[in-house]
Amino acid sequence: MTADDIAAFAGSVRAVLARDWPAPTSAPDADLGKLWGTAAGQGWLALAADGALAAAVAAARELGRAACPLPLLDAYVATGIIGHHAGVAARIGSGEMKVIATTGSAEDAEARHLDAAHHATHLLTIPAGGGTAVLRPLLEVRDTPGLAVPAWSDARLGEPEASAPIDQAAADEAVVLLRLQLAVRALAAAGRAHEMAVEHAKERRQFGKVIGSFGAVQQRTATCQIDLSSGDLLIDDAVHAFEHGAPDRLLSAEIAVEHARTAAPRVQLGAHHTLAAIGYFEEHDAPWLFRRVHGDITRLQTLARTCGDVADVLVEGTGSLPAADLGEVGEAFRAEVLELLEQYADRSDVSNFAFDRELAGIVADRGWLGFAWPEEVGGRNATLAEQVALNEEVSYHRAPISKALGAVMLLGNSILKHGSKEQKDTFLPLIRRGELSFCLGYSEPEAGSDLASLRTRAVRDGDDWVINGQKLWTTGGHEADWVWLAVRTDPDATPRHAGITMFLIPMNTPGITVQQHRALSGEISCTVFYDDVRVPDGMRVGEVDGGWKVITDALAGERITMGNIAAALHRQLDDLLAVVRTDAEGLIGPRGSAKRARLGSLAVGVQATRALVAAAIKATAQGAGARLEAPMAGVMGGELAEEFGEAVLDILGPEAALSAGFPHVPGGGAFEFGLRLSIMYVVGGGTNDIQRGLIARALGLPR
Template sequence: MSAHDELTAFAQAVAGTARREWGDATAAESGDLEKLWQAGAGQGWFELGAAQALDAALAATRELGRVACPLPVLDGFVAERLLPDVSAVESGRMRIVVATTADGDEIGYAEAATAATHVLVVPPAGGTAELREIGEVRERPGLAAPAWSRVTLGATVDTIDIDPARADEAVLLLRLGLAARTLAAAERAHEMAVEHSKTRHQFGRPIGSFGAVQQRIASCQIDISAGNLLIAAAVAEWTDCAAGWTASAEIAVAHVRAVAPRVQLGAQHTLAAIGYFEEHEAPWLFRRVHADVTRLRDYPRATGEFVDVLVETGASLPSPNAGETGEAFRAEVRELFAKYEDRFSRSSMAVDKELIAAVADRGWLGFAWPEEFGGRGAGLAEQVVLNEETAYSGAPISKALGAVMLLGNSILQHGSQEQKDKFLPLIRRGELSFCLGYSEPEAGSDLASLKTRAVRDGDDWVIDGQKLWTTGGHSSDWVWLAVRTDPEATPRHAGITVFLVPMDTPGITVQQHRALSGEISCTVFYDSVRVPDSARVGEINGGWKVITSALAGERITMGNIAAALHRQLDDLLGVVRADIDGTVGPRGSARRARLGEIAVGIQATRALVSAAIGATGGGGRLEAPMAGVLGGETAEAFGAAALEILGPQGALETVPGYDTAFEYGLRLSVMYVVGGGTNDIQRGLIARGLGLPR
């Protein structure tokens, strides 16, 4: 059995025990916590700290969150790592809750204290930890169910000297456990809302077919998926003893703290009245989520919040590891880019022919192609690294990479031998200047409804119609053009054919438009444009396969937005650190918190991108649109936040004293949420991927 299968089996066993000894979330007020504690101890739940099995401890915690149960598995995990003798903890004879602060001899907001026997008080900055008996327990009714308690501490059983690093780890583990439980509770409510939306009918239709419900459910799914990925990344780094695990853990906690309440509220909105009454699980999950988020404040880190560490220590976001081959190639790319860095720009879509030639000379354009077509079969990691480094640095080679992804790969699969011989060498040299002829006045996100026609005339085709938003159409040599060749075909996408047409062909007229970002995008008119059949790529009426092959390249490039945002964040941190008090203010200030929000949003986007890139087969059907939605909206949020943090200087073309252009990023961000299908459309795809009806 694989490690993944073992973990799944363990989680299922925890879920079964919790249902038997506790019940579902409606048992929050009446469940027997001490009975479940003893059952869990009998099954080894409190031996996981000694085994260093954080993944299993969090798996158990998630299952408990789904039934709104506050059994403190992570408290036991931490206690095992700190106490010299853990046998009583493992057996359940000593039932410990951990606190990081005490008001004299009292703990003000203890959880599960009615079933506990001891409190372990751990100072967040290190020092002497105390294991103390529990004296009086007074319940404090309120939002939490079971209720929190005020605990009077009894006799000291043991004291343990803990250095700052171990104390900080203990606090972080408690925070991560609380975040995992919180997100699991919200996810359970979300799952019920999804199922309810498929069966609940209003106005003669399932409510899941309503646009507002689909948009809300998709947004919640994005938040949940990113949260689970961030938690998994933190666990993996802790298990590998990676130095960056603390940052990953804090990012996961910050993300969950922000999203869990809105996921829960989103579920309540979808469930409506049925989820408002306490016979249903939702009200008890609501209590669990909001109480847990509030309780995170009970576990403060001595170093401050993640944003404080980010601002005050020179840290950046943790980077995903591309493996030995990928990281070795990253070093090569950075070495080359460093030689041309003075030519780079992060405020324009420039092209540098000399750098493109240098990249081509190294064989990096089309290097994933088979050897017979000039490639070397480079793997996914190298392709992703090249695109990420290009986006992060602002290297002016993105159009050449786009030719590989959008045209080259499709020509390899669908092009004629003549087309391969003609165009693949141009693409490998970075010399194919192209634009995309996809969008039309009535066919933006809905590409299958395009109307530009191509009619066969002997050995030629005659094209008539209009294309919109053809970026770079004024300066391109070729257009990758999708047209309708069979207006009667069903389904709609069945009658589309792709042509690769020279832009100087008679009958093509280009009208330029300047976009908000400053780039030129065009309306292109096709009036009786005659092209030979040799310009056709793929089969007649088989263009949809050609288009989807081209779009498959987005798997490689989807990380570009996240990489560009990462660079903008590093640039912003550079400005902030030069004048911390003047830009973000003291710890806890609104501007500093805003900076933390966007940093977490960028890392959440990177997590979804990594999941989408790593998905096989159809596994990326949800991750890819989720990454796109979150990336675009994070870009917009970043641009607005940068101006909010920097004030008027952030609205200048470049911040005085820095080669940074935050206002350009804000202007460009709108393109990320409308290009290639608006975020509303992408959320619809996510909703249907979850099984909601059209």
């Protein structure tokens, strides 16, 4: 089924629910049995016959939004395991046999904590470690009132009506799909509560203001949106992996489940905080969504599987996180990049501050710098997938050529679009050869995250401009040849960003003074003073007062390089796994230990960050601007970097706090450096607080 087919199917499910289960408030009184019959008539219970997992998951999302526990994936799993028995698949598809599924022994005569059992006719018991799956009728069902509405049930089971042998791998796959259903429903229910909270925040007034303008509400709302968006992307990745038979499909699904297990309750609670008292009373949908979220997440514990948690799969295996698929062209080019980088693995630099001119020249000789540009300027119109593959692998392998790639993305693309012919003829060849050494002149004492408030002035004087002002945090300014400088040329412009102009200026121009500062990471950043710096108009890039467009086009290129943090964290995770696998029991303890759980949380966070980065790149490529995806990826990646650095010290102890200069350091010194560098990720390019504000405004909340 195509994406349009899936969307249409989800719409049809929504239409049925609007009639038979119109809102979460229907949970106490709606007739689940009637809906079950309608679902059969609509073909929802026969999706397994077509392998239409994406459609089943889309329906589960709609059910979650309505706080409805109709067990569609139970039918999907049961059809796959036992449907070959005479008439069973047809009976499940028609709704005559209403099946729910759980884990247990073939000899079990009773089952507990069952959802939707009151309307079911049969229970499929799946042995988690393999054995015999058994289909039994439900003889007696006893509701057990509590958190879940409709209530869970305990049941007494009849004699087996059908059975099937099932090996451990098939049992794990079936159980993981059942777990995925709970995760999908819970996250969708939390997502619906979040949507209502956002709408409420746009309308509810307190202290003379709409509450959505309050910083605390915006920060919380943005955090919830990050959890939801990354969770949905991980679920989509898992479905894709199943439908394409990916060997790591179970890991993909368990990552999505683990993310939802922690994120869905967090989002639900965040929504209640915003809704406040209005969402506390049962006339509102929120209490019923609350019950669905926490009930479904709790029931994950009833579905045992032998493959273990995310950390167990990674630690006890030999692989890494599921790979992103960049398509045939992208993956073919990735292999080409890997072949080269493996030849020069000895030049890897943990800090990635170094610049290897020889290696940059080798990459340039292959035509990879600026290869996405048109042929007339030396490029070959490389695909977005190829650009992403190059940047990811360079970052993952810590190849010391990131400055050359940065020149392409941050300067080259803007010069290509806005530069004069002379500028293109001068700078594009330098960039293609990896020879343009530059720094960014953006931040100022009063203009950090709020770049539009910059004050460094450029005043026209005949054919020249005279620049006065000060720039802060100019990384690499002490060794750069050029500065990409944002200045104010119209102090009275409205809005403020309308009066900004861009220049590309030699750093040895008279009047430029550089003062060095060493950052926590060890990197040198500079305060740069501009005192009556006279430059010709030919150094201006783009229109006068049109610099904001030049800057935003440069940031569009940064969407590709933003994947570097995700790739860097992926590398740190693999380094951590390599250390832990040498003595898993000794370093992180047995299955179920707190340190294993923390390692699993890091792995889920890395994969979620990768998913958001991929979404931001895709949105940019489609011209959507990535107004939500880009800041979400930045926030999650930055905060995960902090968490990662702290967690590794907890997991490995003092050895992880030693630097690369000490022999035999775990991870080659990358762990302690990663922790020191992590602060930059949450403040560079706009603090995470500001980024969350951008997310909130993209959701429609006021300034």
